[in-house]
Amino acid sequence: MSTPLFEYLLRLGDDRLILGHRNAEWCGHGPILEEDIAVANVALDQTGEAQLLLNLAGQIEGQGRDADQLAYWRDETQFRNLQMLELPRGDFGFTMVRQFLFSAHAHFVLEHLASCPHDDLAGIAAKALKENRYHLRHSSEWVVRLGDGTDESHRRIQAALDELWPWTVELFYEDAVDAALKAEQIAPDQAAIKPKWEAMVTEVLTRATVQPPKGPMRMVGGRKGRHTEHLGHLLAEMQIVARSHPGASW
Amino acid sequence: MATEAKPAAPTEDPVKLAEFEARCDRGETIEPKDWMPEKYRRQLTRMMSQHAHSEVVGMLPEGNWITRAPNLRRKMCLIAKVQDEGGHGLYIYCGTETLGTDRAELIDQYLYGTAKYSSIFNYPTLTWADIGVIGWLVDGAAIVNQTMLAHASYGPYARAMIRICKEENFHKRQGYELCATLARGTPAQKAMVQDAVNRWWWPSLMMFGPHDTNSPHSADLLRWKVKQKSNDDLRQRFVNLTVPQAQAIGLTLPDPDLKLDQATGDWKFGEIDWSEFNAVIAGNGPMNRERIAARRKAHEEGAWVREAAAAYAAKHQPAAGQAA
Numbered sequence: 001m002s003t004p005l006f007e008y009l010l011r012l013g014d015d016r017l018i019l020g021h022r023n024a025e026w027c028g029h030g031p032i033l034e035e036d037i038a039v040a041n042v043a044l045d046q047t048g049e050a051q052l053l054l055n056l057a058g059q060i061e062g063q064g065r066d067a068d069q070l071a072y073w074r075d076e077t078q079f080r081n082l083q084m085l086e087l088p089r090g091d092f093g094f095t096m097v098r099q100f101l102f103s104a105h106a107h108f109v110l111e112h113l114a115s116c117p118h119d120d121l122a123g124i125a126a127k128a129l130k131e132n133r134y135h136l137r138h139s140s141e142w143v144v145r146l147g148d149g150t151d152e153s154h155r156r157i158q159a160a161l162d163e164l165w166p167w168t169v170e171l172f173y174e175d176a177v178d179a180a181l182k183a184e185q186i187a188p189d190q191a192a193i194k195p196k197w198e199a200m201v202t203e204v205l206t207r208a209t210v211q212p213p214k215g216p217m218r219m220v221g222g223r224k225g226r227h228t229e230h231l232g233h234l235l236a237e238m239q240i241v242a243r244s245h246p247g248a249s250w
Numbered sequence: 251m252a253t254e255a256k257p258a259a260p261t262e263d264p265v266k267l268a269e270f271e272a273r274c275d276r277g278e279t280i281e282p283k284d285w286m287p288e289k290y291r292r293q294l295t296r297m298m299s300q301h302a303h304s305e306v307v308g309m310l311p312e313g314n315w316i317t318r319a320p321n322l323r324r325k326m327c328l329i330a331k332v333q334d335e336g337g338h339g340l341y342i343y344c345g346t347e348t349l350g351t352d353r354a355e356l357i358d359q360y361l362y363g364t365a366k367y368s369s370i371f372n373y374p375t376l377t378w379a380d381i382g383v384i385g386w387l388v389d390g391a392a393i394v395n396q397t398m399l400a401h402a403s404y405g406p407y408a409r410a411m412i413r414i415c416k417e418e419n420f421h422k423r424q425g426y427e428l429c430a431t432l433a434r435g436t437p438a439q440k441a442m443v444q445d446a447v448n449r450w451w452w453p454s455l456m457m458f459g460p461h462d463t464n465s466p467h468s469a470d471l472l473r474w475k476v477k478q479k480s481n482d483d484l485r486q487r488f489v490n491l492t493v494p495q496a497q498a499i500g501l502t503l504p505d506p507d508l509k510l511d512q513a514t515g516d517w518k519f520g521e522i523d524w525s526e527f528n529a530v531i532a533g534n535g536p537m538n539r540e541r542i543a544a545r546r547k548a549h550e551e552g553a554w555v556r557e558a559a560a561a562y563a564a565k566h567q568p569a570a571g572q573a574a
Binding site: 021024025027028029030031032033034035036037040041043044047048050051067068071072091092093144145146148149150152153156237238240241242245247248249250 | 306309310313316317318319320321322323324325326329330332333336337339340343378428431432435436438439544547548551552553554555556557558559561562565
């Protein structure tokens with residue numbers, strides 16, 4: 001029923017839709033006005049990327065669904081985002097550490113996709129790669145600044161990292177969807193990305209004077225539609241207006 | 251330092267004052283380093299910082315609907331709009347700083363002191379249609395006011411207004427288009443937008459402030475060409491612009507006294523409920539407490555971030571080769 005490429009585009013699109021949603025929650029509530037603006041900017045990029053990716057997913061699927069139908073009319077078990085991205089936004093440090101861990105990985109994925117043989121996807125990836133460079137720079141600078149700032153900020157960044165690190169295992173998740181797309185040179189090889197991501201992350205965390213925890217990684221299932229309890233609440237809020245008025249245009 | 255605490259300045263040098271007022275009369279622009287009467291500085295600091303606070307507090311009622319926007323295009327438009335408002339706030343704070351009070355102090359004055367922000371943001375956003383109506387009516391009213399301020403005698407303020415008006419015009423068109431879409435939508439959507447207009451119309455008229463006869467700061471501001479038109483003139487202009495727009499999309503404005511005066515071409519409107527206006531200004535509007543509480547919470551919860559950024563900068567500034 002659903003092709004690997006459709007599934008893969010949902011994964012890419014949902015990651016950005018959900019993280020963009022969480023980041024947008026900061027609008028009006030940031031620690032300093034400049035950051036209200038900056039984080040909103042990131043959210044805007046991510047929502048725009050989600051729209052492009054989900055529209056393409058709808059085209060590939062060929063059932064007449066567009067990005068809005070996919071975003072607003074799927075239930076939580078049909079979402080394919082990483083679980084880490086649906087967690088509540090936490091404090092500003094948590095938001096920055098999450099953005100950094102995700103953007104560092106996205107950088108290598110998008111770099112690959114930008115030159116993949118699927119032209120539409122390559123075009124979207126090239127645009128997203130450019131935007132992600134800013135997200136990566138912005139978040140990594142904050143991770144360093146806060147990690148190496150005051151005792152309190154150091155403690156908070158280390159706590160955010162302790163909480164988030166066990167979820168990062170899911171960044172490298174692969175299944176038959178990836179295998180099929182790797183065979184077509186579309187999807188990147190996560191095993192090849194992992195050392196590059198680790199090197200980039202280690203470099204920044206070292207400057208931030210924090211360390212990843214040693215403990216076990218989480219059991220995750222976002223790519224298969226198995227989520228945390230947070231996603232249902234996020235979607236209830238996101239979808240309420242659209243679903244209260246079936247068939248309406250906005 | 252504390253601009254609010256300064257006594258009235260009766261002892262301005264009369265020669266300098268006359269020269270300054272002559273410059274205002276000739277329509278010259280006053281720049282930060284120019285001599286200006288203390289009262290001009292104080293009035294402008296009050297007005298500009300109040301404007302900046304309004305932009306920032308204004309992020310809250312609209313931000314309330316970002317997570318529920320009904321499609322991705324609207325969601326992005328709304329994020330971008332709220333982001334623009336943050337940008338306006340930043341820009342006007344910078345303009346205000348040229349008068350000698352820094353941003354941290356200005357922010358303290360409204361979070362913990364007596365400085366005001368626009369009373370319109372003390373009303374709640376209850377449905378998605380409020381997002382359209384705020385763009386159309388609230389930004390529409392702001393534009394009428396700010397178009398005038400773009401000719402204000404103080405250069406940094408006037409220049410900020412020119413830039414901000416461009417973006418506000420875009421917001422207004424977006425809001426009006428949102429309202430038009432709802433007005434021609436399902437019966438439920440149409441009812442939603444009419445209800446939102448009913449709730450926001452009178453507060454929008456109150457945005458222009460009290461009647462000229464009751465406006466304590468107006469005389470000085472008009473004389474010094476900070477303002478060029480009175481509150482009532484601007485309010486009338488807004489009503490004249492808005493009535494045909496409402497008619498064009500089939501919405502009614504909640505005022506039985508609204509009628510066209512054929513002689514003047516003005517749309518005459520009923521009396522504003524000034525007791526409501528005064529209650530909101532006094533801090534007893536529907537959302538005053540919540541808005542200030544939300545801003546204080548963001549400010550206080552962000553303290554550790556600001557402290558850390560300062561500590562990091564201090565730690566790394568002296569090191570050679572670190573500066574970007």
